[in-house]
Amino acid sequence: MDRLCDRTRGQNTAVTCFYFDFAARGEQSATNILGSLLRQMISGTGKVPEEIWKALREQKEAVSGRRPQLTDIVKMLQFITSSQRTYLCLDALDECTTAQRFRLFDALKQILEKSPGARVFVTGRPHIRAEIETRLPGLVASVFVCPTRDDIVSYLRIRLSQDETPDAMDESLEANILEKIPENISEMWVARSNSTENTTIIS
Numbered sequence: 001m002d003r004l005c006d007r008t009r010g011q012n013t014a015v016t017c018f019y020f021d022f023a024a025r026g027e028q029s030a031t032n033i034l035g036s037l038l039r040q041m042i043s044g045t046g047k048v049p050e051e052i053w054k055a056l057r058e059q060k061e062a063v064s065g066r067r068p069q070l071t072d073i074v075k076m077l078q079f080i081t082s083s084q085r086t087y088l089c090l091d092a093l094d095e096c097t098t099a100q101r102f103r104l105f106d107a108l109k110q111i112l113e114k115s116p117g118a119r120v121f122v123t124g125r126p127h128i129r130a131e132i133e134t135r136l137p138g139l140v141a142s143v144f145v146c147p148t149r150d151d152i153v154s155y156l157r158i159r160l161s162q163d164e165t166p167d168a169m170d171e172s173l174e175a176n177i178l179e180k181i182p183e184n185i186s187e188m189w190v191a192r193s194n195s196t197e198n199t200t201i202i203s
Helices: 002-008 022-027 030-043 050-061 070-081 098-114 126-135 149-161 171-183
Strands: 013-019 085-091 118-124 140-145 188-193
Touching: 002 013, 002 085, 013 030, 030 070, 030 085, 030 098, 050 070, 070 085, 070 098, 085 098, 098 118, 098 126, 118 126, 118 140, 126 140, 149 171
Parallel strands: 013 085, 085 118
Antiparallel strands: 118 188, 140 188
């Protein structure tokens, strides 16, 4: 995210991110997820497009002042991404419930098909790869990312050297940490929208 923000600074580009949390699965619906990305885009602009204000006013004036529905949010995202490059980054997508993932995939497909300026970057565990490639056929490219054991051990040594309570650590415990944690590192799957234009920014 930091690298992407640095590379796009000063350009007519929006960078948004949503991190999925297993503990908050009940709150992370497709509507809330895309609504969060939309809010990030709107808050990052100096002036909210009139079309967006109009859509929001129409929702507020509806019965009981209902919140924008998923279809409304998708249309707003399509409008915004039609006028600027936009990166929609979704981290740990596997923590989202299956039902909401399917709704999210369908919404992302609509955005990618109608918005040439939209780019999607997704991370998750390997078991969702088949899902997203089925739901977004021809629209994504994927790669497996897995640190080596040496990478994990080097990282752990650095963190252990920064321990604020070194007296609580003996050689046996340190050796056990350096042995057990690298064994439990899982592979990560990364997907990005399959565009030939400027894809190196998020690869």
